[in-house]
Amino acid sequence: EPEVTQTPSHQVTQMGQEVILRCVPISNHLYFYWYRQILGQKVEFLVSFYNNEISEKSEIFDDQFSVERPDGSNFTLKIRSTKLEDSAMYFCASSSQGARGTEAFFGQGTRLTVV
Amino acid sequence: EDKVVQSPLSLVVHEGDTVTLNCSYEVTNFRSLLWYKQEKKAPTFLFMLTSSGIEKKSGRLSSILDKKELFSILNITATQTGDSAIYLCAVGLSGTYKYIFGTGTRLKVLA
Numbered sequence: 487e488p489e490v491t492q493t494p495s496h497q498v499t500q501m502g503q504e505v506i507l508r509c510v511p512i513s514n515h516l517y518f519y520w521y522r523q524i525l526g527q528k529v530e531f532l533v534s535f536y537n538n539e540i541s542e543k544s545e546i547f548d549d550q551f552s553v554e555r556p557d558g559s560n561f562t563l564k565i566r567s568t569k570l571e572d573s574a575m576y577f578c579a580s581s582s583q584g585a586r587g588t589e590a591f592f593g594q595g596t597r598l599t600v601v
Numbered sequence: 602e603d604k605v606v607q608s609p610l611s612l613v614v615h616e617g618d619t620v621t622l623n624c625s626y627e628v629t630n631f632r633s634l635l636w637y638k639q640e641k642k643a644p645t646f647l648f649m650l651t652s653s654g655i656e657k658k659s660g661r662l663s664s665i666l667d668k669k670e671l672f673s674i675l676n677i678t679a680t681q682t683g684d685s686a687i688y689l690c691a692v693g694l695s696g697t698y699k700y701i702f703g704t705g706t707r708l709k710v711l712a
Contacts, residue, residue: 490643517698528705529644529689534698542698577643589635590700592643 488512490593492578498599499568507563507596509578518561519579519590520553522546529577535561568600603628605692607703615711618680622706624690625672633693634666634673635700640686647675647688680710 491510499505520532533543552564579590604627633651637644648657650666666673687707691700
């Protein structure tokens with residue numbers, strides 16, 4: 487069964503460092519997303535990506551964050567100058583249509599710990 | 602502000618019990634409501650509901666949407682310990698690409 491794959495599963499980084507979280511969405515999907523879940527809190531939308539550009543982003547997704555689809559399969563989230571409060575589980579998701587039409591399938595997540 | 606509220610926040614039952622989880626929403630431009638099961642990490646998709654009154658069913662799980670009263674329920678019959686998880690409700694909106702999640706209901710099924 488097709489699935490969304492994320493690497494690494496766990497990343498520990500020093501405050502101020504840059505991290506790149508990687509995702510391989512389901513191959514025939516066109517819409518890609520990043521969500522995050524701070525421990526004990528709701529899953530929060532960060533950004534959606536379609537046709538090689540950001541289609542929507544939340545207030546959380548400021549200049550510290552960027553996304554990229556560097557090739558035909560990977561979808562990355564870069565966090566520059568990490569802060570303690572960036573510690574969270576980051577989920578990548580993909581769907582064949584936008585949130586208007588179909589369900590999104592989620593990866594297993596990357597647990598980011600900023601120390 | 603768009604809002605999705607789930608209740609109860611947590612629930613402990615015994616194997617064989619039936620549970621009903623609730624999700625209510627106040628959003629502009631409702632498009633769809635989704636239920637996910639989150640065990641250790643990734644939310645795994647259960648149901649997507651777009652029309653009122655049509656029950657979706659998968660094994661012991663079923664769900665229905667009421668667009669007039671703005672809520673959905675997820676029923677699990679004959680619960681098993683493997684049903685222990687956090688159940689997430691998410692709403693998709695027309696005109697946007699995002700889903701808005703509720704806080705989830707933590708279900709624990711005791712043997």
